[in-house]
Amino acid sequence: MVLQAALEAGMDIPHYCYHPSLSVVASCRLCLMEMKVPDPKSGELVWMPKLVPSCQTPVKEGMEVRFNSPAVQQNQQQCMEYFLLNHPLDCPVCDQAGECYLQDYSYRFGQPTSRMVEEKLKNPKKDVGPRTLLYQDRCVMCSRCVRFTDEIAGTHELTVVNRGNRAEIDVFPGLPLNNPLQGNVVDLCPVGSLLDKDFLFKQRVWLLRETKSICPGCSTGCAIRIDHNEGVIYRLKPRFSPKVNDYWMCDEGRFGWKYLQDGDRLTRPVVRRGGEVFYPRWEDIPEIINYRLRKLAEQQTPTAVVLSPMLACEEAWLIASYVRALLPQAVLVASWLPVQGAEQNFPVGSPAEKARFTIRPEKCPNRRGVELLINKLGGASSTLEDLIKQVKEKKIKAAWITGGYSQRDWVSKELAAAAKELELLVMQDLYANALTDNSHVLLPSCCWAEREGSFVNQAGLIQPFERAVDGPEGTRRDGQYLYEIAGYSGLYRAEKVRERMAEQLAEFRDIYVAPDPPEHQH
Amino acid sequence: MSSDFEPILMRNVGVAKAADLQVYEARGGYQGIRKALQMSPEELIDEVKKANLRGRGGAGFPAGMKWSFLPKERKVTYLCVNADESEPPTFNNRVLMESDPHQLLEGIMIAGYATRATVAYIYMRGEFTEPFHILQRALNQAYAAGYFGKKILGSDFSMECYIHRGAGAYVCGEETGLIESLEGKRGWPRIKPPFPAVAGLFAKPTVVNNVETLCCLPHIVLRGAAWFTAIGPQGSFGPKLFCVSGPVNRPGCFEESMNITVKDLIYGSKFAQGMIGNKAVKGVFPGGLSMGVLTGDELEMRMDFDSPRKFGLLGLGTAALVVFNEDTDIRDVLLNVTRFYAMESCGQCTQCREGTGWMYKIAQRISLGAGRREDLDILVETTRNMGMMPGLSICGLPDGAAFPIRTLVEKFRAEFEQHIVRQEPGKVERVLRVLN
Numbered sequence: 001m002v003l004q005a006a007l008e009a010g011m012d013i014p015h016y017c018y019h020p021s022l023s024v025v026a027s028c029r030l031c032l033m034e035m036k037v038p039d040p041k042s043g044e045l046v047w048m049p050k051l052v053p054s055c056q057t058p059v060k061e062g063m064e065v066r067f068n069s070p071a072v073q074q075n076q077q078q079c080m081e082y083f084l085l086n087h088p089l090d091c092p093v094c095d096q097a098g099e100c101y102l103q104d105y106s107y108r109f110g111q112p113t114s115r116m117v118e119e120k121l122k123n124p125k126k127d128v129g130p131r132t133l134l135y136q137d138r139c140v141m142c143s144r145c146v147r148f149t150d151e152i153a154g155t156h157e158l159t160v161v162n163r164g165n166r167a168e169i170d171v172f173p174g175l176p177l178n179n180p181l182q183g184n185v186v187d188l189c190p191v192g193s194l195l196d197k198d199f200l201f202k203q204r205v206w207l208l209r210e211t212k213s214i215c216p217g218c219s220t221g222c223a224i225r226i227d228h229n230e231g232v233i234y235r236l237k238p239r240f241s242p243k244v245n246d247y248w249m250c251d252e253g254r255f256g257w258k259y260l261q262d263g264d265r266l267t268r269p270v271v272r273r274g275g276e277v278f279y280p281r282w283e284d285i286p287e288i289i290n291y292r293l294r295k296l297a298e299q300q301t302p303t304a305v306v307l308s309p310m311l312a313c314e315e316a317w318l319i320a321s322y323v324r325a326l327l328p329q330a331v332l333v334a335s336w337l338p339v340q341g342a343e344q345n346f347p348v349g350s351p352a353e354k355a356r357f358t359i360r361p362e363k364c365p366n367r368r369g370v371e372l373l374i375n376k377l378g379g380a381s382s383t384l385e386d387l388i389k390q391v392k393e394k395k396i397k398a399a400w401i402t403g404g405y406s407q408r409d410w411v412s413k414e415l416a417a418a419a420k421e422l423e424l425l426v427m428q429d430l431y432a433n434a435l436t437d438n439s440h441v442l443l444p445s446c447c448w449a450e451r452e453g454s455f456v457n458q459a460g461l462i463q464p465f466e467r468a469v470d471g472p473e474g475t476r477r478d479g480q481y482l483y484e485i486a487g488y489s490g491l492y493r494a495e496k497v498r499e500r501m502a503e504q505l506a507e508f509r510d511i512y513v514a515p516d517p518p519e520h521q522h
Numbered sequence: 523m524s525s526d527f528e529p530i531l532m533r534n535v536g537v538a539k540a541a542d543l544q545v546y547e548a549r550g551g552y553q554g555i556r557k558a559l560q561m562s563p564e565e566l567i568d569e570v571k572k573a574n575l576r577g578r579g580g581a582g583f584p585a586g587m588k589w590s591f592l593p594k595e596r597k598v599t600y601l602c603v604n605a606d607e608s609e610p611p612t613f614n615n616r617v618l619m620e621s622d623p624h625q626l627l628e629g630i631m632i633a634g635y636a637t638r639a640t641v642a643y644i645y646m647r648g649e650f651t652e653p654f655h656i657l658q659r660a661l662n663q664a665y666a667a668g669y670f671g672k673k674i675l676g677s678d679f680s681m682e683c684y685i686h687r688g689a690g691a692y693v694c695g696e697e698t699g700l701i702e703s704l705e706g707k708r709g710w711p712r713i714k715p716p717f718p719a720v721a722g723l724f725a726k727p728t729v730v731n732n733v734e735t736l737c738c739l740p741h742i743v744l745r746g747a748a749w750f751t752a753i754g755p756q757g758s759f760g761p762k763l764f765c766v767s768g769p770v771n772r773p774g775c776f777e778e779s780m781n782i783t784v785k786d787l788i789y790g791s792k793f794a795q796g797m798i799g800n801k802a803v804k805g806v807f808p809g810g811l812s813m814g815v816l817t818g819d820e821l822e823m824r825m826d827f828d829s830p831r832k833f834g835l836l837g838l839g840t841a842a843l844v845v846f847n848e849d850t851d852i853r854d855v856l857l858n859v860t861r862f863y864a865m866e867s868c869g870q871c872t873q874c875r876e877g878t879g880w881m882y883k884i885a886q887r888i889s890l891g892a893g894r895r896e897d898l899d900i901l902v903e904t905t906r907n908m909g910m911m912p913g914l915s916i917c918g919l920p921d922g923a924a925f926p927i928r929t930l931v932e933k934f935r936a937e938f939e940q941h942i943v944r945q946e947p948g949k950v951e952r953v954l955r956v957l958n
Contacts, residue, residue, distance in 0.1 A: 075914065079872050083872060117954055118883040118958065140872075163868055165875050165879030167875065
């Protein structure tokens with residue numbers, strides 16, 4: 001379509017109803033353009049007297065269009081006057097202010113005052129679902145949200161009721177907007193009509209800083225953006241990623257990070273020796289670990305490294321290659337896999353091959369990355385079940401176990417019991433559990449938003465993510481202390497580590513970074 | 523004025539039990555389809571093209587040409603009968619369906635045979651309760667007599683016919699709004715292309731024809747294209763139904779050729795027989811509401827497809843006249859017209875959704891005696907900024923909203939201004955205070 005081509009060429013064409021992943025309705029009439037057509041008499045190309053929607057017109061070889069003519073601009077101004085006729089002037093209390101296309105376009109095409117002297121229509125504020133509010137009087141009737149529930153979610157909760165300027169978005173009685181993808185309608189809404197209750201009145205959007213990340217919620221590995229300010233995360237938003245999640249993300253990912261801010265995270269390293277507990281400084285950790293592991297090497301203690309699917313590839317590689325350098329016989333083990341429910345394909349009921357979005361049951365971001373490393377590094381490897389057996393049979397006497405799960409109860413009774421048998425347990429985790437309580441060296445972890453690195457999603461794409469915020473006071477990024485333990489000095493940068501990894505492992509030469517969508521597309 | 527005009531489409535109106543199959547057959551009914559089945563669909567389309575039968579629904583698009591837009595290779599074709607007659611003052615389809623339902627059914631069969639349609643859906647205006655029962659009864663009779671179903675009249679032609687009742691939306695008379703509604707969706711007109719001929723009902727090739735258009739078919743088949751083109755002026759051939767309403771002596775539906783003028787329809791002894799109390803005509807909406815208004819000085823306009831443009835109107839429309847006399851306050855006319863479109867705009871395109879609502883608000887204030895001169899300019903400007911003709915909307919509804927309002931304000935501007943001048947000072951502010 002011409003509109004998409006123009007946006008991709010960097011032009012700022014105003015539009016509301018058009019969205020590249022939804023069907024075209026051409027109803028906002030804001031993207032109209034002038035087009036040349038052959039004159040019926042002479043066959044010569046002439047400007048057509050009427051305007052045509054650029055979102056609806058396919059690009060053809062040799063076609064001529066223009067957006068800068070007086071007729072086009074007059075229509076844009078006219079449309080803005082209409083959009084604002086019944087729109088309340090409540091930007092100061094509207095969450096969308098600052099990222100609102102009604103504001104942006106008004107500054108460009110709007111008039112400072114309204115010519116309508118009558119009272120504006122007052123439409124109700126509606127509670128359309130457990131997570132979403134609908135401010136109907138701010139709506140521009142682009143119907144994106146309705147099309148999303150029809151075409152992507154396939155759940156059809158939203159609809160349009162009434163006619164004319166009394167038309168409203170609404171849900172059916174007793175059927176609230178409550179599908180696993182519903183948060184996307186808030187992102188799709190070009191104005192402040194659909195708002196997220198979770199983010200409501202929390203922060204002005206111009207204060208937020210954006211960090212590109214990858215959702216750790218499941219093995220789909222959606223490209224996301226973390227919006228944060230002064231070290232506090234306020235919301236997650238999906239980023240366009242044509243190979244993975246298109247423009248969408250699920251609510252589980254969108255709201256599933258709240259556990260990070262619970263306030264009872266592990267924050268300082270602990271060393272237990274005999275019955276005594278010490279709290280070493282972070283600076284001393286590399287020496288402590290080095291000393292302990294060298295002792296294991298001297299005594300040829302059979303040792304295992306348990307790699308969590310919550311680790312970034314770089315962190316897993318740092319641990320595994322460091323331990324292997326000292327203990328070449330060390331067994332590499334892929335840790336517990338959080339699996340929950342069944343695969344959910346959208347639109348609801350569509351087969352996997354036709355799905356436009358999938359929520360996967362594997363609730364961790366990097367199983368494939370960890371498995372890839374274990375396979376490529378070679379040597380001894382095992383499963384978690386076998387490891388427990390081997391520990392019980394005293395075939396493994398030391399272990400470095402990594403956790404980092406959002407599930408606090410991830411440690412099974414068997415694992416906890418087995419861990420008590422170990423001569424040395426080095427433990428990395430977010431929260432206290434049976435393993436951390438019995439570890440000899442405890443290293444607090446940071447969550448994904450506080451770290452950087454890369455995850456390998458279920459399709460095998462290696463996707464880098466950046467650090468958005470700092471961990472709670474006292475913590476250190478896992479990558480940083482692992483880097484130091486492994487004998488490197490200076491600042492840990494995942495990219496640098498990846499370069500080193502790529503020297504050994506060709507797979508890591510090829511990472512996938514989703515392209516930015518056109519600047520003025522929304 | 524041709525006083526020797528023999529009713530054709532309305533020949534059975536007033537005949538006792540004309541809605542019965544036996545009566546219809548006894549009066550020469552269902553001969554058109556018998557003759558049509560002897561012809562090939564292509565011959566039939568050619569005949570209709572030669573007759574230059576223009577659609578009676580409002581736009582006047584040639585029916586034969588519409589049929590020939592269907593793709594050559596197609597497996598399923600649907601015929602939709604537009605019986606959603608919801609244009610104000612229009613009731614010609616209603617008369618045809620109530621008085622002579624079999625004529626419509628025969629027309630449907632002929633159109634179905636010509637377009638190779640296997641299913642016909644009659645989309646009927648929801649408020650038409652009586653016509654529905656009459657037509658359903660006739661349809662049952664026709665099925666029982668073998669006019670619908672498999673292998674009609676021993677030929678290879680099979681067609682089913684269903685009546686679907688709308689839920690009362692003006693916009694469902696727009697052909698793609700009708701199709702959406704028939705599919706069970708909100709009746710929002712679709713963007714074109716694709717046109718219904720290519721992807722219409724259930725995304726299959728579809729023809730949408732008006733009731734009156736289809737009623738012409740049996741007569742064209744039986745009597746030939748040459749007979750049809752002998753009636754009426756160049757470009758507007760065939761019989762036409764005209765509805766007249768308003769303060770006239772004899773309101774009703776009349777059949778004539780399109781040679782007739784507005785004046786004849788109002789004053790003719792066979793037609794409305796003049797104004798009640800001999801009042802002067804102040805204005806006439808000659809083509810339903812949507813085509814625009816004529817002043818009392820423009821009654822010489824001929825009611826054919828092409829003349830209305832010369833009077834600043836959109837077209838012939840439904841050829842339903844609503845007359846208003848010298849006692850009518852022009853502000854009330856404006857209020858009525860703007861209210862209709864504000865209520866019936868489907869809410870999809872911005873200009874129509876907001877524009878019609880805004881114009882209604884202005885008209886409300888003007889009718890309360892609190893108009894401003896600039897209101898008239900805003901009204902005219904708004905009507906210029908909506909509709910399919912400037913490319914600003916998906917369907918023709920806003921064109922239909924723009925023309926009556928614009929012609930009303932432009933042709934009666936002096937009267938509006940007179941009211942504004944006579945207003946007491948401060949009235950606008952006072953009314954706004956009350957309204958707001």
